[in-house]
Amino acid sequence: MKLAVTAPDRLVVRTVRVADPGDLISRLPHPSALAWVRHGEGLVGWGEAARLHVPGGAGRFAAADRWLRELFGSARIDDPVGVPGSGPVAFGGFGFDPKSPDSVLIVPRRILGRRDGQAWLTTVGEPDEPLSIVRDPRAPERLSWSDGALTAPGWQNAVGAAVERIRGGRLGKVVLARDLYAHAAEPIDARVLLRRLADRYPGCYTFAHAGLVGATPELLIRRTGGRIGSLVLAGTTARGTDDADDRDRAARLFASAKDRQEHAYAAEMVRDALAPLCAELEVPAEPELLRLANLMHLASPVRGRLLEERSVLDVVAALHPTPAVGGTPTDVAMDLIRELEGMDRGRYAGPVGWIDARGDGEWGIALRCAELDGTRARLFAGCGIVADSDPAAELVEAQTKFRAMRHALEG
Ligand SMILES: C=C(O[C@H]1C=CC=C(C(=O)O)[C@@H]1O)C(=O)O
Numbered sequence: 001m002k003l004a005v006t007a008p009d010r011l012v013v014r015t016v017r018v019a020d021p022g023d024l025i026s027r028l029p030h031p032s033a034l035a036w037v038r039h040g041e042g043l044v045g046w047g048e049a050a051r052l053h054v055p056g057g058a059g060r061f062a063a064a065d066r067w068l069r070e071l072f073g074s075a076r077i078d079d080p081v082g083v084p085g086s087g088p089v090a091f092g093g094f095g096f097d098p099k100s101p102d103s104v105l106i107v108p109r110r111i112l113g114r115r116d117g118q119a120w121l122t123t124v125g126e127p128d129e130p131l132s133i134v135r136d137p138r139a140p141e142r143l144s145w146s147d148g149a150l151t152a153p154g155w156q157n158a159v160g161a162a163v164e165r166i167r168g169g170r171l172g173k174v175v176l177a178r179d180l181y182a183h184a185a186e187p188i189d190a191r192v193l194l195r196r197l198a199d200r201y202p203g204c205y206t207f208a209h210a211g212l213v214g215a216t217p218e219l220l221i222r223r224t225g226g227r228i229g230s231l232v233l234a235g236t237t238a239r240g241t242d243d244a245d246d247r248d249r250a251a252r253l254f255a256s257a258k259d260r261q262e263h264a265y266a267a268e269m270v271r272d273a274l275a276p277l278c279a280e281l282e283v284p285a286e287p288e289l290l291r292l293a294n295l296m297h298l299a300s301p302v303r304g305r306l307l308e309e310r311s312v313l314d315v316v317a318a319l320h321p322t323p324a325v326g327g328t329p330t331d332v333a334m335d336l337i338r339e340l341e342g343m344d345r346g347r348y349a350g351p352v353g354w355i356d357a358r359g360d361g362e363w364g365i366a367l368r369c370a371e372l373d374g375t376r377a378r379l380f381a382g383c384g385i386v387a388d389s390d391p392a393a394e395l396v397e398a399q400t401k402f403r404a405m406r407h408a409l410e411g
Helices: 060-073 152-167 190-200 243-255 257-277 312-319 330-341 391-410
Strands: 004-006 012-017 034-038 041-046 050-054 076-078 089-093 103-107 110-115 118-124 144-147 173-183 205-209 212-216 219-224 227-238 278-282 288-291 295-306 351-356 361-365 369-373 376-385
Touching: 034 190, 041 089, 050 060, 060 103, 060 312, 060 351, 089 205, 152 173, 152 330, 152 376, 152 391, 173 257, 173 330, 173 391, 190 205, 190 212, 190 369, 190 391, 205 351, 205 361, 212 351, 212 391, 219 312, 227 243, 227 257, 227 376, 227 391, 243 257, 243 288, 243 295, 257 278, 257 295, 257 312, 257 376, 312 351, 312 361, 369 391, 376 391
Parallel strands: 012 076
Antiparallel strands: 004 050, 012 118, 034 041, 034 205, 041 110, 050 103, 089 103, 089 351, 110 118, 144 173, 173 376, 205 212, 212 369, 219 227, 219 361, 227 295, 278 295, 288 295, 351 361, 369 376
């Protein structure tokens, strides 16, 4: 696999403790933001000390992991803080489809971290290298919207075709997505979107990576030393108009055979993928409810302890794509996605997150997100389809999922 690399021969890295910086997102000096923030904690980064473009292929996670081990292994690191996310960190986003050429890792020149009452600043490269600062991000104005690969009726037809294929018995589940474009008068500044997403979805992982911006509720994997955690999501209903309506909807979600089946496919695959890697693994027998500002999901929190030393990217490789974004069986679902969606998902529905020099890190599934390109944003939303899915209801669900990014753009 031929990697495209921009990196110095040897990284010089220094982490220092800093006073609590407060809100991390408002500390980003430039629109080319890197971020991973939940409940005000996490990491933000800016500048670029090293970048890796990973070509498509099933071995892309292993190739990225090897490159990072070499880069971080040869670095001169002074890190008295010594917690997950201190020292050098790479922010990454991988293409959903192994064939996609879109996977990128970036090691920023500055990383500001905040967790459990501690805060730190990491400098990669010479501390006095000037960084350009662009203050006062402006909100997008005069937005207009256009369809992506498929119109709404076209996508409903694709869902109908998927249901037929599932009823034909070749697969149990497939997740179908569609894209939508927003056009603004001026280049869109990721920081405005991050701010709005973090304010509205504090329990989600608000992320920015090389123009991909979103707030995902789904944690693919977190590794802290030997401990791992994951939050499997599948099965969705919109929030109600009041508490009683919320309770009714949640009860219907738990009683819905279709949603339970969608969820079971995802939770079982995550269990099966993690079991061989773990000395201990806890997967709840029944899902619980995850409430977001716009949606409620069936959720299975998974915990485990790794059998042997492996980096978080190594575990990502074992998990992606889960049936929360692909389907069951994976290969049949991937082919059907390529056939019916009529688009390349890019990094949407792929792993997005960060990894440090210890191999610790947090990776989510890039959902509720948009890919920024100057004045244009490409939004994505997808839905799990099983034998009982109704195309019209799935379209409504996809529109609700778009709402997170529509709101981030429109305010
Ligand atoms: C594919 C998406 O959501 C996934 C995650 C949670 C619930 C899902 C569902 O109920 O269909 C999807 O599997 C998306 O938001 O684009």
